[in-house]
Amino acid sequence: xxxxxxxxxxxxxxxxxxxxxxxxxxxxxxxxxxxxxxxxxxxxxxxxxxxxxxxxxxxxxxxxxxxxxxxxxxxxxxxxxxxxxxxxxxxxxxxxxxxxxxxxxxxxxxxxxxxxxxxxxxxxxxxxxxxxxxxxxxxxxxxxxxxxxxxxxxxxxxxxxxxxxxxxxxxxxxxxxxxxxxxxxxxxxxxxxxxxxxxxxxxxxxxxxxxxxxxxxxxxxxxxxxxxxxxxxxxxxxxxxxxxxxxxxxxxxxxxxxxxxxxxxxxxxxxxxxxxxxxxxxxxxxxxxxxxxxxxxxxxxxxxxxxxxxxxxxxxxxxxxxxxxxxxxxxxxxxxxxxxxxxxxx
Amino acid sequence: xxxxxxxxxxxxxxxxxxxxxxxxxxxxxxxxxxxxxxxxxxxxxxxxxxxxxxxxxxxxxxxxxxxxxxxxxxxxxxxxxxxxxxxxxxxxxxxxxxxxxxxxxxxxxxxxxxxxxxxxxxxxxxxxxxxxxxxxxxxxxxxxxxxxxxxxxxxxxxxxxxxxxxxxxxxxxxx
Numbered sequence: 045x046x047x048x049x050x051x052x053x054x055x056x057x058x059x060x061x062x063x064x065x066x067x068x069x070x071x072x073x074x075x076x077x078x079x080x081x082x083x084x085x086x087x088x089x090x091x092x093x094x095x096x097x098x099x100x101x102x103x104x105x106x107x108x109x110x111x112x113x114x115x116x117x118x119x120x121x122x123x124x125x126x127x128x129x130x131x132x133x134x135x136x137x138x139x140x141x142x143x144x145x146x147x148x149x150x151x152x153x154x155x156x157x158x159x160x161x162x163x164x165x166x167x168x169x170x171x172x173x174x175x176x177x178x179x180x181x182x183x184x185x186x187x188x189x190x191x192x193x194x195x196x197x198x199x200x201x202x203x204x205x206x207x208x209x210x211x212x213x214x215x216x217x218x219x220x221x222x223x224x225x226x227x228x229x230x231x232x233x234x235x236x237x238x239x240x241x242x243x244x245x246x247x248x249x250x251x252x253x254x255x256x257x258x259x260x261x262x263x264x265x266x267x268x269x270x271x272x273x274x275x276x277x278x279x280x281x282x283x284x285x286x287x288x289x290x291x292x293x294x295x296x297x298x299x300x301x302x303x304x305x306x307x308x309x310x311x312x313x314x315x316x317x318x319x320x321x322x323x324x325x326x327x328x329x330x331x332x333x334x335x336x337x338x339x340x341x342x343x344x345x346x347x348x349x350x351x352x353x354x355x356x357x358x359x360x361x362x363x364x365x366x367x368x369x370x371x372x373x374x375x376x377x378x379x380x381x382x383x384x385x386x387x388x389x390x
Numbered sequence: 391x392x393x394x395x396x397x398x399x400x401x402x403x404x405x406x407x408x409x410x411x412x413x414x415x416x417x418x419x420x421x422x423x424x425x426x427x428x429x430x431x432x433x434x435x436x437x438x439x440x441x442x443x444x445x446x447x448x449x450x451x452x453x454x455x456x457x458x459x460x461x462x463x464x465x466x467x468x469x470x471x472x473x474x475x476x477x478x479x480x481x482x483x484x485x486x487x488x489x490x491x492x493x494x495x496x497x498x499x500x501x502x503x504x505x506x507x508x509x510x511x512x513x514x515x516x517x518x519x520x521x522x523x524x525x526x527x528x529x530x531x532x533x534x535x536x537x538x539x540x541x542x543x544x545x546x547x548x549x550x551x552x553x554x555x556x557x558x559x560x561x562x563x564x565x
Contacts, residue, residue, distance in 0.1 A: 045560065049556055049560055052553065052556060053553065053556065053557065053560070056549070056550075056553045059549070063546065071543075072543070072546070075543075075546055075547070075550065078550070079546070079549075079550045079553065082550065082553060082554055082557055083553055083557060085557055085561060086557050086560040086561055089561060
């Protein structure tokens with residue numbers, strides 16, 4: 045892509061999310077979402093194959109529908125409250141429609157069907173932007189309307205998302221689909237705690253973004269999009285296999301890695317609010333996630349996966365420069381001792 | 391009938407949208423958009439927005455739809471699909487019409503749901519009162535405010551339009 049156009053489009057993606065996060069007028073938020081959607085379409089279509097075009101079209105259709113639902117919720121809110129500022133959404137109809145619209149944007153069950161298909165059809169870097177940056181804007185709106193969200197709907201969607209994210213990822217060998225299902229499950233964890241303690245949603249979002257960034261950077265470094273090609277990294281760059289092991293276990297939520305911190309805090313907050321069965325179920329369903337992460341580590345780092353002999357003697361090309369990988373690795377694995385610092389958050 | 395003019399115009403508006411959502415050939419979609427645009431202008435005018443209604447006609451119908459009409463005329467096929475040519479299109483159109491009729495009936499809560507439509511009791515949706523201040527026209531003040539206090543909105547929308555053009559060029563001719 046022409047570098048000038050690429051710069052303008054990336055700037056617009058950034059600007060769209062910033063407008064959503066910083067606005068106090070509902071119309072500006074809607075404009076921000078639309079600007080974000082419009083500008084990310086060429087990024088998703090970087091390669092001009094039919095797969096990428098189909099993925100971009102699916103993304104555009106689902107996100108545009110969600111924006112329309114959001115606009116309807118905004119107008120119902122306007123009709124009943126007479127003002128456009130973002131506060132608690134007082135009307136239950138508007139609140140429910142808004143929750144559903146934002147769940148469609150995030151990829152929560154039952155609106156999760158687009159996530160694996162869109163993530164699979166696009167390149168790894170585009171998938172990275174899709175699964176990390178695009179989650180910031182809807183989550184910030186959910187954070188702002190969190191006092192008025194209908195608990196039943198949100199918790200149902202969250203628990204179903206954790207289930208679908210874990211269960212759906214079990215049969216996958218394509219790495220992008222695995223990351224997509226992992227994203228669905230993590231969104232479920234984030235929205236489960238939203239009504240009780242929105243700060244933990246932000247914490248989970250932060251740690252999830254760091255871990256997903258790390259994983260995608262590692263995949264981009266080894267240019268691997270399937271489990272099979274990931275299992276050849278022991279030959280290309282042995283250190284990457286160790287890092288993949290650590291980051292995947294962190295994503296699964298194992299102590300003493302940082303991925304344990306959000307899950308621990310969320311379960312603690314849920315039990316403080318006298319719901320015992322729900323966090324038990326969520327923790328059990330997170331095991332499904334852990335299973336396919338450990339399966340990836342098994343084939344990548346722990347064993348030498350069966351491959352043809354010419355895969356075992358690869359040429360050493362010039363190593364790609366990965367942005368910020370060391371800080372990301374540290375952040376996605378060693379942050380657990382910083383948990384007491386959560387008391388400084390709001 | 392004049393009291394319910396906004397309601398009637400809204401119903402025609404939605405029927406128009408159903409007409410092009412059932413995907414006939416784009417040139418017929420453009421035709422229906424003209425009708426919907428005109429009716430939308432009528433709705434805006436009923437709230438006192440004569441300037442904005444004129445804007446709809448001038449800019450939307452006279453600018454954007456004309457360009458759309460020319461491009462579809464260049465790209466049209468030999469036998470364009472009408473609403474009645476294809477069973478699917480007609481089915482979707484009739485389904486949309488049916489849902490609109492059910493919605494209208496629900497809104498009106500009319501006791502006589504039969505051959506003769508009597509608007510006996512109207513739900514609170516059908517009549518809007520604008521609550522005008524009487525001294526100045528709110529609509530012109532709104533447009534003026536867009537360019538003074540709302541300058542940021544102008545910047546954002548202008549940027550969005552520019553990026554929209556760039557995105558479309560990129561998507562269609564990116565190689």
